[in-house]
Amino acid sequence: MFVDERILTLFKRNAHHTLTYWSVFFSFGLCIAFLGPTILDLQCQTNSTLSQITWVFFSQQFCLLIGSSVGGVFKRTLFSALSALFVSALVISIIFAIIPLCNNVLLLAIAMAVSGLAMGVIDTIANIQLVSIYQKDSAVFLQALHFFIGFGALVSPLIADPFLSETGCGNHTNNNSEFVHHFRNMLRNSPIADHSINQSHLPHEQVEEDSNVHYAFWIMALMNLPVPIAVLFLMYREQLIPCCPSSTPRLLDKDELAMENQQGAEGTDVEQKEHEAGGHGDLFSCCQNDNLRGLPVSFFMIHILGGMVLFMTDGIVGAYAGFVYTYGVAPPMSLPHKTAGYLASIFWAAITAGRLLSIPLSYRFQPMRLLMFNIAGAIVTVLMLLIFYTSSIFLFVGTCLCGLFLSSIFPCMLAYTEDILDYQGCATSVLVTSAGMGEMVMQVLVGSVSSYSFLLCGMIIACIGFILFIGLLLFHRIHRNYLTVRNAWP
Secondary structure, eight states, rough: OOOOHHHHHHHHHTTHHHHHHHHHHEEEEEEHHHHHHHHHHHHHHTOHEEEEEEEEHHHHHHHHHHHHHGGGGGGHHHHHHHHHHHHHHHHHHHHHHHGOOOOOOHHHHHHHHHHHHHHHHHHHHHHHHHHHHHHHGGGHHHHHHHHHHHHEEEEEEEHHGSSSSSSSTTTTSOOOHHHHHHHHHHTTOOTHHHHHHHOOOOOOOOOOOOOOOOHHHHHHHHHHHHHHHHHHHHHTTTTTOOOSOOOOOOOHHHHHHHHHHHHHHHHHHHHHHHHOOSSSOOHHHTTOGGGTTOOOOOHHHHHHHHHHHHHHHHHHHHHHHHHHHHHHHHHHOOOOOHHHHHHHHHHHHHHHHHHHHHHHHHHHOOOHHHHHHHHHHHHHHHHHHHHHTTTTHHHHHHHHHHHEEEOOOTHHHHHHHHHHHHTTHHHHHHHHHHHHHHHHHHHHHHHHHOTTTTHHHHHHHHHHHHHHHHHHHHHHHHHHHHHHHHHHOO
C-alpha cells in the first residue's frame, strides 16, 4: 500500500483535529498572499506613495514574528490552544472585512499588524498541536500544512483579480530609479534582447477609476468564516465549551488503545531527548542552553550561515510575491492589471507544486545537492528575467520557474543543517526566525528602492545567498573534521 496502515489508522482517529488545523492554515495562506496583487488599489485607497504602502508589508511580517513567539503560551491546554485558533481565524475574517474602510496607510498598517499577530499564533499552535498528536509520524502531516498555505495563497489573488482596477491611480510608474533605467538601457543594446524590444509599450496617460477591490476583501472574509466555525465545532466535540452539556466519551477499540499506549511511550522518549538537546524550543531558550558551551566555532557558523542563506532566499520569495504585480503593470511590460494579477497566483502555485515535487526528490538526492541546484536555478532564472525584461511571455515562464526553484530551499536547508548538527543545537529556531526576518526586511528594502527594481535586487540577493551557501559547505567540512578527531580521541 502507498500509505502505512498505522499512519492511516492514526489519521482516521485524529481526522477531525487534523482537518481543522489544516483549515486554519488555509486562512494563513489567504492572508499572506493578497497584498501583492492589490497593493496598487490599496495605494489609491490610502492616497499614499509606494514606499509608504510598503510599510504595510513590514507591519504584517513583523507582527507575524511576534505572534509566532508568543503563540507557544497558548499550547498548555487544548482549550487554550483551540480558543487562540478560533480567535485568530475570526480576527482574519474581521480584518478582511474592514480593510476597505482603511482610508490612510496608518490604519491599514495597524490592520495588517493585527492580522500578522493572528497568523503567527496560527503558525505556532497548529504546528505544535499536530506534532503533539502524531509525534514521530508528524512529518507527512506537517508537509500537508504547506499545501494548504499554498492553496490559500493561490486562491487569494484569483479572488482579487476580477476586482482590480484597470488603470490604478496613474502614479505608480513615477518612482523608477536612475540606476535601474541605466541598467535597462545597457540591456537594450544586447543582441539577445533585440528581438523583444519592439514588444515594449510606451507609457500612456491613465485615467483614474473607482476600484472595486473591496468586494474581493469581503468575499475572502466570507470564505474564511467557515474556518473559525470549524474550530468552534471541534471545541464542541471535545466538550470544551462551558455552556454545552457533557457526554460520555466514546471507548477506544483495542487497536487504537494499543496504538495510544505505544504512542504515549514514544512521546515520553521524544520529550526526554528534546529536553536533553534543548534545541527545538524557542530561540531565547536555545541561546541560554548550557550544552552549547565549549562547542567549536564551526558549530555556530553553521547556524549563522544557514540562517543567512534563508534570510536571502525567503527574502526573495517575499519580495517577488509582493512586487511582481507592480512590475507587470509598469513600463516596459505595461500588462493589463487583470492579466498581471495572475502572476502572484502562478508564483504561489509553482511554490506549492515545487514542495510536492521535492518530496520524492528528497529520497533520491542529498539536501546539499538539491540546495545547490535550487539556488543556482533561482540565480539563472532571475538573470534571464533581467535579460528578457520586455518579454511578457517570459515573465510568466520565469515566475513559474522562480517559484519552483525557491519552493524547497527552506525544507532542504532545515534537513541539511539538522543532519550536520546531528539534531542538536538551535538550527530549527534560528532558520525559522531568519527566514521570517528576510521576508520582512527585503519587502521594505525593495519597496524603498523602486517598485520594479526587485529583479535586480533579487539577482544581487541570490548571488549573496549562493556565496553564503559555499561558506556553509566549507564550515560543514571543518565541523565534520572536528567530529572525526573528537570521536577518534581516546
